[in-house]
Amino acid sequence: MKEISSADFDQFVLKGSKVVIDFYSTECPPCEALAPKFESIAGLFSQDAVFYKIFRQQNRDLAERLGVKSSPTVLFFEDGQEVGLRLSGGIRRYELFESMKVLVGKEKVKEIKSKIQPETSDYDVAILGGGPGGLTAGLYLCQAKINTVLIDVGLPGGNVSTTHMVSNYPGFIEPQPGYMLSHFMSEQTKQCGTSYKVAVDVTKVDLKKKEIILDEYETIKAKKIIVATGTSPNLIGIPGEKELKGNGISYCATCDAKYFVDKDVIVIGGGNSAIEEADFITKFARKVTIIHQFEKLQANKQAQERAFANKKIEFFFEHEPREFKKVDDKIVTEVEDIKTKEKKKFISDGVFIFIGLKPNLSLLSSENIELDNWGYIKTDEDKHTNIDGVYAVGDVSSKKYRQITTAIADGTIAAISITRELDS
Ligand SMILES: Cc1cc2nc3c(=O)[nH]c(=O)nc-3n(C[C@H](O)[C@H](O)[C@H](O)COP(=O)(O)OP(=O)(O)OC[C@H]3O[C@@H](n4cnc5c(N)ncnc54)[C@H](O)[C@@H]3O)c2cc1C
DSSP: OEEOOHHHHIIIIITSSEEEEEEEOSSOHHHHHHHHHHHHHHHHTTTTOEEEEEEGGGOHHHHHHTTOOSSSEEEEEETTEEEEEEEESSOOHHHHHHHHHHHHOHHHHHHHHHTSOOEEEEEEEEEEOOSHHHHHHHHHHHHTTOOEEEEESSOTTGGGGGOSEEOOSTTOSSOEEHHHHHHHHHHHHHHHTOEEEESOOEEEEETTTTEEEETTTEEEEEEEEEEOOOEEEOOOOOTTHHHHBTTTEESOHHHHGGGOTTOEEEEEOOSHHHHHHHHHHTTTOSEEEEEOSSSSOOSOHHHHHHHHHOTTEEEEOSEEEEEEEEETTEEEEEEEETTTOOEEEEEESEEEEOOOEEEOOGGGTTTTOOBOTTSOBOOOTTOBOSSTTEEEOGGGBOOSOOOHHHHHHHHHHHHHHHHHHHHO
């Protein structure tokens, strides 16, 4: 696949027929997750469209001209005009197929999909999710010579890979970039010999049969399944949020803060993630305004002290956002004072939302797996769920404290339990 720059854009894209572009950045886990899918789609549709990659950091003017505000962003062009919906963030393979319909037609997409040959593979253990919990389980199982596959819809690393700095993971004197920590965890498990199926779409999971279908055509059969799917950011659920996601609204400072050099940014939230990430964003932004619904921050003391001492951060307590709107290049955030009900408008170049997390369980909603009152998977001490041969570890499981260290502890326990059960 060809890499092009701003200088080639008019010739290759505006004067081209059917063109698909991936604007990517470095140090961007969703960009890396997209890369193999984009390449595979480019191969399948090589007769029907031309696929290019553009490195956003070196082509900022072009990205701004096209209104590309998030990495990765995939755009579709036909005869020099942008067509269909642009995709951004954690882009799934089926979304790429859906978007190709606009460019080459439904029938062509159907024909190409029908030519993909189904495959089946057998493993002792399948791990769903490659965050610290899943990676640690994969490491222990691999060292016990158990045939294991680790499946992730993105790249391995989980939430650690999008965390700027981790200062509470034992073994390192200095804070470690989350991206590197998760990279080392992943490489350790991979080099041990655990099979990886990453950046895939998990089409279907049947926990009772122990079958997982990937990308619609590949079936994974296992004796045991570990669910380690972690959590995803909560959305606020107000008008404009979905529409501007990836187009001025972001949930990942590690991915997008670097595009706000000398700009004004709003951060919504007041917990650890919001405060630590706001502090990180000030390395780039001119000013960060934190909007928080309560009268005090919920973040730990250390993070609060750093944020209060940071001259670039301003706080608005007891205010809640009600609507986001795009006006020219700016995001207008309407907020309401919780006490007086008075409404105010904040104009910024971008908005980052950190208002907590929800368990990633949508694929298991019909699986009768037992959940606690907050929607997290119940387990016993050895991480068994109520379904025979199915385990849950890390943030997706019911527990009091959700940290890297507690996720890796869970992964260890599940792997040792499985090793003993398979041996007996
Ligand atoms: C912004 C932020 C900062 C944090 N900072 C710290 C910190 O400094 N120190 C600390 O100890 N903890 C921190 N945490 C918490 C820590 O990241 C989590 O506790 C830890 O990552 C949990 O690991 P996990 O393996 O359970 O899940 P996750 O890390 O959430 O990983 C889950 C994985 O599952 C994948 N997945 C999701 N759905 C599916 C599916 N259907 N099929 C297959 N794969 C799927 C995801 O792509 C992901 O890779 C932070 C969290 C956030 C969000």
